[in-house]
Structure formats: C-alpha cells, structure tokens
Amino acid sequence: xxxxxxxQTAAALAAAAAFGTAHAETPIKFQLDWRFEGPAxxxxxxxxxxxYKAAGLDVTIDAGNGSGGTVTRVASGxxxxxxxxxxxxxxxxxNNPDAPNKPVAVMMVYNNTPAAVLxxxxxxxxxxxxxxxxxxxxxxxxxxxxxxxxxxxxNNIGSVAWTSMDPPLRETMxxxxxIEAITGFSFTSLLNLEARGVKAEDVVILxxxxxxxxxxxxxxxxxxxxxKENPAAVKAFLASFAKGAKEVMANPAAGIETVKARDxxxxxxxxxxxxxxxxxxxxxSPDARKEGFGQINPGRMxxxxxxxxxxxxxxxxxxxxVVWNGSxxxxxxxxxxxxxxxx
Numbered sequence: 001x002x003x004x005x006x007x008q009t010a011a012a013l014a015a016a017a018a019f020g021t022a023h024a025e026t027p028i029k030f031q032l033d034w035r036f037e038g039p040a041x042x043x044x045x046x047x048x049x050x051x052y053k054a055a056g057l058d059v060t061i062d063a064g065n066g067s068g069g070t071v072t073r074v075a076s077g078x079x080x081x082x083x084x085x086x087x088x089x090x091x092x093x094x095n096n097p098d099a100p101n102k103p104v105a106v107m108m109v110y111n112n113t114p115a116a117v118l119x120x121x122x123x124x125x126x127x128x129x130x131x132x133x134x135x136x137x138x139x140x141x142x143x144x145x146x147x148x149x150x151x152x153x154x155n156n157i158g159s160v161a162w163t164s165m166d167p168p169l170r171e172t173m174x175x176x177x178x179i180e181a182i183t184g185f186s187f188t189s190l191l192n193l194e195a196r197g198v199k200a201e202d203v204v205i206l207x208x209x210x211x212x213x214x215x216x217x218x219x220x221x222x223x224x225x226x227x228k229e230n231p232a233a234v235k236a237f238l239a240s241f242a243k244g245a246k247e248v249m250a251n252p253a254a255g256i257e258t259v260k261a262r263d264x265x266x267x268x269x270x271x272x273x274x275x276x277x278x279x280x281x282x283x284x285s286p287d288a289r290k291e292g293f294g295q296i297n298p299g300r301m302x303x304x305x306x307x308x309x310x311x312x313x314x315x316x317x318x319x320x321x322v323v324w325n326g327s328x329x330x331x332x333x334x335x336x337x338x339x340x341x342x343x
Contacts, residue, residue, distance in 0.1 A: 026057050026233050028226075031073055031082040032064045033218060036263040037188075038275030042109070042283075043083065044258035046244030055236040063262075068092075068141055071221065074103040080226045081237065083109065085143050086216040086323075087308050093323055094314030103221040104325045107238050108296050109245075110217025111288035112209035114185040114281060115144035117151070118193070119204045123180050126204055128155035128211055137163040137179035138170060144183030147208065147215060149311040154212035171196055187277035191270055209285065215304050216296065217282050231328055239330040242294070246337035249284065252276050284338045294335045296324060 032040055043061055046052050052059040064070045067085035071092045074082045086105060093102050117136070119125040125134065128151070138145035145162070152160070163179050171192040174182050182189060186205055193203055208215060220241070222234050248255030252275045260266055282288075291297050298320070305318040329335065 026230065028057055028059045028081055028233065028237055029079045030059055030061045031070045031079045032061065033067045033070050033083045033085065035063050036259050036266065038256060038259060038271040039278045041248045041255040041259050041275055042245045043241060044262060045248045045255050046240045048258045048261065049244060051240040051243050052237065055240045057233060057236055057240065059237065066141060067143065067218070071103055074221055074223050075099060075101050077101060077223065077225070081220060081222045083218055084221050086219050086304070087143060087147060089219065089221055090305060090308045090318045090323055091312050091314060094309060094316045094318045097316050101223055101225060103223055104227070105219035105323055106222045106234055106325055106328055107220040107294045108216060109219060110282040111291060112282045112285045113143065113147065113213070113215040113217040114187060114278065115147055115183060115208045116186040117144070117181050117183055117206040118189050119181040120174065120198065121202050121204055125181055128157055128206055131160055131181060132158040133160065134180045135161045135163060136181050136183065137165060137173055138183040139167050140164050142183055144208065147213070147311055148183060150215065150307045151208050151211065151213050186281060187274050191274055207281065214287070214300055215307070216301065227325065235328040235330065238328060239334050242330055242334050242337050249279050249337065249339045252279065289338060289341065292335060293338050294329050295326065
C-alpha cells in the first residue's frame with residue numbers, strides 16, 4: 001500500500017468512526033411497563049450485547065410502574081419510547097383527543113393480552129360461568145379488571161362484585177378468602193400465589209385469550225415527535241430489540257442474567273419461569289405465529305378498538321388507524337424470531 005493510499009484509507013476510517021460516534025449519540029429513553037422482572041430480559045439483552053449501540057443508538061432502559069404511567073410519560077416527552085398495554089394506549093388516545101403528543105404503537109410484542117381470572121380450586125370456580133355473583137378483586141387500574149366487561153360479555157357472565165386494593169395485596173386477599181377470584185397477568189399472579197404458599201395445581205387460571213377475548217397485549221410505543229424527526233432511529237431500535245429478543249427466547253435462562261444485572265435481588269429461578277411463561281403464553285402464542293411477530297391483523301385491531309371503547313367508557317371512540325404505525329418494522333427476516341413451536 002503506498003503512502004497516499006494509506007493516508008486516504010486512514011482518513012476514510014476516521015470519518016467512518018466520527019460518523020459512528022455521531023450516530024451513537026442518538027439518545028433514546030425507554031420505559032418498561034413494570035419492574036425489572038423476567039420479561040424485561042427481552043429488552044435488556046440488546047443493551048447488554050451492545051446491539052442498540054452498534055445500531056447508532058444510546059438507549060437507556062428504566063423500570064416502570066404500570067402501562068398507564070408509561071403511556072403518559074412518553075406523551076409528556078419524558079421518555080421517547082416505551083413498553084405498554086395496547087388497551088392503555090387506546091384509552092389515552094380516546095380520553096385525550098386534543099393531546100399534542102399522543103404515542104403510537106410501532107411493534108406488537110405480546111400478541112395476546114396476559115390478562116386472566118385466577119381462583120383457588122377450593123372455591124369451586126372452574127369455568128367463566130362460575131364467576132356469576134362472585135366477589136372479585138383487583139387494583140382499579142389492572143388491565144384485566146378494566147377489560148373484564150369484554151370477558152363478561154364473551155362468556156355470558158352475570159353481575160359480579162368488585163373489591164379494590166393495592167397490587168401487593170391482591171393475591172394475599174385471595175389466599176385469605178376475602179375475595180373469590182382476581183384478575184391479573186397470568187404469569188405474575190400465579191407466581192405471586194405460589195410465593196404465598198399456594199401450589200400451582202390448586203390454582204384455576206382462565207386466560208382471556210383462551211376464553212373468547214382476543215385483545216392484543218403489550219406493544220412498543222414511540223412518541224410522534226421521534227417518529228417524525230428520526231424514523232430511522234425507531235426502526236434501528238426495533239431491529240436491535242428483535243435480535244436480542246430472539247436470543248432470549250432461544251435461551252431464557254441465559255437471558256435472565258441481564259435482569260439480575262439490573263436488579264441484584266431478583267429470584268433467578270422464579271424470574272426465569274416468569275419469562276418462559278410470558279414467552280409461551282403471549283409472545284410466541286398461536287396467534288403470534290399466525291400473524292407474524294411484531295405485526296397485527298387490522299380486523300382484529302379494529303374489533304379491539306371497539307371493545308375497549310365500550311368497556312373503558314372512553315370520551316371518544318378509538319380510531320384503530322391512529323394508534324398503530326407499522327411502517328418502521330424491520331424486514332420479515334429480522335422479525336422471524338419466534339422459537340420452534342412446542343410439540
């Protein structure tokens with residue numbers, strides 16, 4: 001290599017490095033829907049492996065305290081992107097029609113809602129119809145409780161009585177017998193009941209997805225400001241996330257280490273189970289395999305918008321076309337991340 005060629009090559013490499021550094025300064029503040037538990041590994045893996053960074057992004061991932069809070073913080077501009085329940089996003093849109101910065105869903109992650117009704121076998125509740133006249137409990141903002149009218153209608157359940165409590169008391173009150181059933185995310189409430197001494201075989205789980213309610217669950221959301229100013233950054237985030245999520249689904253036990261790195265006091269065995277349950281029930285569900293990871297069925301989304309408008313009694317009707325923007329999804333090959341179906 002002659003001297004001139006060497007200098008040109010060095011200059012080109014320096015320019016590339018400078019470009020990479022400039023790209024790496026594209027900051028994205030991302031908020032999860034909940035604490036650093038098993039499912040958070042799906043997002044943390046790409047940070048730990050440097051996939052976001054390699055895509056020119058400086059991603060900060062913070063724990064959340066509920067989907068409603070995540071939607072509000074992205075709307076306020078405190079966060080650029082987040083992970084939240086699709087129904088909570090729809091509710092925000094319909095109740096804040098004049099909000100200037102309404103977040104939109106850009107990728108489907110939980111193709112089915114994890115919402116379920118859980119009861120103890122000794123209660124005699126074995127099917128949805130058995131809930132007629134029963135005493136149910138959940139926090140007022142619980143996704144399963146808010147969507148219960150949809151579950152109720154789909155299964156011809158009569159009236160029920162509701163008791164409200166803070167999240168940590170939900171499973172405790174069920175074990176104590178203060179209430180006869182609860183709503184909650186299946187993979188969270190079951191493990192919480194086990195932690196209170198209940199055996200898994202003594203719990204009845206009635207998932208909404210298995211009982212006539214085809215609501216979508218959690219989605220990646222982004223602020224319209226970020227979408228307008230830097231759609232390439234959103235696309236880079238989604239492609240990087242998919243790469244890490246694929247690894248986590250292939251090996252959940254290894255993926256959970258990223259969660260432990262963020263919260264050193266987690267119960268590794270418990271969170272590995274929670275992650276595997278989430279993958280099996282809502283990420284790699286039969287519906288997800290049918291529609292394709294990350295994507296949606298427009299007809300199903302339109303039905304959900306109508307159902308949520310009714311169940312949540314929103315101020316305005318939800319327009320399914322304005323809550324979803326799939327234009328920044330990665331290629332079909334990059335979205336081909338679901339593990340082989342279990343026999």
